[in-house]
Amino acid sequence: MNNVSRLRYFIYLSLIILGGCTTGKNALQKGDYDVSVSKAVSRLQNSPKNGEALAVLKTAYELALKDHLRKIDEAKLSSNLFKWESIMYDYQKLNQLADEINSCPACLSVVPAPSKYVNEVAESRYNAAVFRYNSGVAYLNEGNRASAKKAYYEFEKVMNLQPNYLDVKTKMDDAYWAAVIKVVVQPIILNRGPYKFSADYFQQQIDQFIGSYSRNKFVVFYGEEQATNQKIVPDQILSLNFDDFVVGQTYVKERVEKLKRDSVIIGETRERKPVYGTVKATLSIFEKHISSSGLLDMTIMDWRNKKVIRQQKFPGTYVWRDSWASYKGDDRALNKNQLAMTRRKEIAPPSPGDLFLEFTKPIYSQLVDDIGYFYNSY
Structure with a gap:
């Protein structure tokens, strides 16, 4: 072919x-x-x-x-x-x-x-809604949270099939609140002067997280003031407290280096020819570290039986660093980087409040991840 x-x-x-x-x-x-x-x-x-x-x-x-x-x-x-x-x-x-x-x-x-088959679709849709509704009512009458969740999903299906069927909207709402875990989050108490404002900001971040939490529709968080105003009877209490924290631990280290460089023009002869020699300098390098750290305790307690159902501790550390240098002798013995370091001056460190906020950033990340993980299964 x-x-x-x-x-x-x-x-x-x-x-x-x-x-x-x-x-x-x-x-x-x-x-x-x-x-x-x-x-x-x-x-x-x-x-x-x-x-x-x-x-x-x-x-x-x-x-x-x-x-x-x-x-x-x-x-x-x-x-x-x-x-x-x-x-x-x-x-x-x-x-x-x-x-x-x-x-x-x-x-x-x-x-x-x-x-x-228009009429047949309408009839089967109606019959499907009837049986789902009856199933939801049976689950709701069992009177426990697990069954209330099943009831909620049954009523949700009824809403998709026949939105106006009997009192399905009310039943769905009843099932939802019977299935919900209500968690009251107690605020962090911190009255130590320079850190109170920063602690309040940290608390605001937590409040924003719990206020926008949507990973599990059957878990609702309340701030303590909100729960009081709405007369919420909680299922659980989530409390946050710093076991300890240290802000502004300062460490300064000095390192001295003897420097020399050969074949450097150090002058000239009468005939104006360059004279080469060795130049020397003593370089002092200063390194300052300011360390701040803390440990946050999260405890979740069942409100009815007063039993702790979860306790986790979240560490956080932040280290602020600065470095500069000075020298004695001939600056020609220094390389470009060393010379640039000598031109730097010691800078003022962040305020205690800012240092507090920095070490709480990794704590916050661990905290919200753990809360999300724990309540995803509810």
């Missing part, structure tokens, strides 16, 4: 494969009748006289109709209380296929009256 013949063969083969895919023939052979109908409709919208697509559509729709009606009949005979949702889905799928065919004039030549 020459190259031209081989090329024609592959083009012909590709067209056969492509035609089979786009007309829905392959999907039909695999028993995927819904997909086969959709592909045939799509092909006929672009190529109304495609004979293969017309044949595929006629066969695929008949089989899809029989398949969905069979599933519906089997579901109706089932003892499964939640069968109406699957019944509704099958009716909806048949309506979708009918809409696709009705949007294609060429398709109506082989399927002139695709069946629609």
